[in-house]
Amino acid sequence: MEGIIIKGIAGFYYVRTSEGVLECKARGIFRKNNITPMVGDRVTVIATPEGNTLDKIHERSSELMRPFVANISQAYVVFALRNPDINVELLNKFLVYLEMKHIEPVLVFNKSDLATEEEMTNIREDFKGTGYPIYFIEAKSGLGLDDLYAQLRNHITVLCGPSGAGKSTLLNKLSGNETMETGDISVRLNRGKHTTRHSELIEINDALLVDTPGFSTMDFTMEAEELKNYFPEFYEYEGECRFNGCNHNREPGCRVKAEVGKTISEARYNYYVKYYNELVEENKRKW
Secondary structure (H helix, E strand, O other): OOOEEEEEEEOEEEEEEOOOOEEEEHHHHHHHHOOOOEEEEEEEEEEOEEEEEEEOOOOOOEOOOOOOEOOOOEEEEEEOOOOOOOHHHHHHHHHHHHHHOOOOOEEEOHHHHHHHHHHHHHHHHHHHHHOOEEOOOOOOOOOOOHHHHHHHHHEEEEEEEEOOOOHHHHHHHOOOOOOOOOOOOOOOOOEEEOOOOOOOOEEEEEEEEOOOOOOOOOOOOOOOOHHHHHHHHHHHOOOOOOOOOOOOOOOOOOOOOOOOOEEEOHHHHHHHHHHHHHHHHHHHOOO
8 A cells, every 4th residue: 555654753654545544663674774764755555463564665756854854846935025134145045955856946925015016026037937936925914825725736845944934924824723833832733842843744635734844954065067957047048058068157158148137037147156156166175
């Protein structure tokens, strides 16, 4: 029988199947091979005299270590429009990180009541060509959340973004769990600041939502030449530059550079160049 792990705690895994949620133990071979089942894993469960057993973990499409979840298909990247103001470099770093992890970013800008229409138009312009869905919401009042509910469908979704952006408030609204205090304690799950935290998938209609406010920091490295692979607005022009292997930086005859200010935003391209040059210097120091 196949299913998906929705919770794991104290060596037990709870698998949602067509016959309901089954409590399972993992085969010893996983521990021997240094494989740890993850929430979000698609698995095969077999019945044994000792009880239900995880027999096979299917190939993962993505993995996150914090939260410890597999097969995330999209991430709500939550930033506040005010208090705190948007850190554009951090936002773009989140997007690069998610692209590396093969997770679709969805841009969610909270506290929209504090921004002007012009500011929101400028944000849309900054991310033109990326294909990323963009939503402006007010999490406390619930303004704009209907579209986010619809966007959840057929996905496993995690939230990410900086502290203070409203991730916990948004999570509470989406999950219908108004008892979870932001940054403090959960009455529903008996969790406090010093309680061991386990990720869990919450079922919402045809969707699964990770029940933690996601992550606010990232730890990743790459070669400078890889960076262009994580800017979706560049994809359309791959192979159209004068030189094969063009890094869209200082090379003449670059098709991507020709589109800056047209189909590619200048702000995003400037961030790409800045980060590319930082990676070049960083890689030089390694050698």
